[in-house]
Amino acid sequence: MFPYFISTELPVGVVGLVLAAIVAAAFSTLASDMNCLSAIGVEDYYQRLRPNCTDKQRLKMGKWLVAVAGLAMMGVASLYVVWGGEGVLGAVFELYAIFSAGIVGIFLLGLLSKRANWQGLYIGIGACVLFTAYALLTSTKFNIGGEEKQLLDLGSWNYTQHKYMLGVYSHLIVFVVGYIASFFFKKPQIDENLTIYGYFKNKEVCEK
Numbered sequence: 001m002f003p004y005f006i007s008t009e010l011p012v013g014v015v016g017l018v019l020a021a022i023v024a025a026a027f028s029t030l031a032s033d034m035n036c037l038s039a040i041g042v043e044d045y046y047q048r049l050r051p052n053c054t055d056k057q058r059l060k061m062g063k064w065l066v067a068v069a070g071l072a073m074m075g076v077a078s079l080y081v082v083w084g085g086e087g088v089l090g091a092v093f094e095l096y097a098i099f100s101a102g103i104v105g106i107f108l109l110g111l112l113s114k115r116a117n118w119q120g121l122y123i124g125i126g127a128c129v130l131f132t133a134y135a136l137l138t139s140t141k142f143n144i145g146g147e148e149k150q151l152l153d154l155g156s157w158n159y160t161q162h163k164y165m166l167g168v169y170s171h172l173i174v175f176v177v178g179y180i181a182s183f184f185f186k187k188p189q190i191d192e193n194l195t196i197y198g199y200f201k202n203k204e205v206c207e208k
Contacts, residue, residue: 030073038065042084102128104167105174111196119185124178126171136161137167 006018039062041163046061049051053061101127109116137152139159194196 010053032071034066034069035079037069038062041065092177102174104180105171108171108175109178112195113179113182114190114192114195114197115187116182117185117188120178120180120182123181124174124176125175128174131173132166132170135163139163 006015010018021038042058042062044067047058105124105128106121111123134152135160138154138157140151141148192201
């Protein structure tokens with residue numbers, strides 16, 4: 001409705017100013033996201049793999065990561081075009097459910113459990129990745145040779161629910177599988193104050 005109002009009701013000069021403002025807002029949002037991805041890649045990965053790297057090398061790697069992030073965004077935009085006929089918001093929700101799968105489960109595992117460890121967490125994330133791949137391959141049709149086909153067809157075992165539910169299931173998988181798998185490894189030494197148990201313990205002390 002907003003683009004329609006701009007194109008039909010506003011005078012020519014104002015239309016240009018409004019569109020310029022919208023494009024500027026979009027660019028500022030994308031720039032901050034790409035900068036964030038670059039900073040994470042340099043600080044959490046590149047610097048750990050190369051602890052003796054110089055500032056110049058980190059800056060160069062950051063620029064490369066920005067370029068990669070830009071190409072990835074173009075790929076996502078192309079994916080939206082391929083899907084076609086679907087609202088932008090719906091596509092965003094589906095992509096969020098796919099690519100952010102398990103994040104809530106990771107936080108809950110660290111917040112609610114004193115037994116969880118990094119080995120169990122990695123197993124939970126692996127299970128989440130496998131589930132997401134299974135759900136996508138058995139529920140998404142691709143244009144192959146001019147015909148819409150699924151890359152993996154398991155018949156009655158195909159994933160049939162809406163892709164929005166991928167996020168819900170993946171969070172649960174990370175939490176449950178990660179917690180159970182943690183029992184097969186050594187219990188970690190953790191600061192109880194980082195969990196919800198520390199919160200309740202401090203609250204009880206304050207009340208007394």
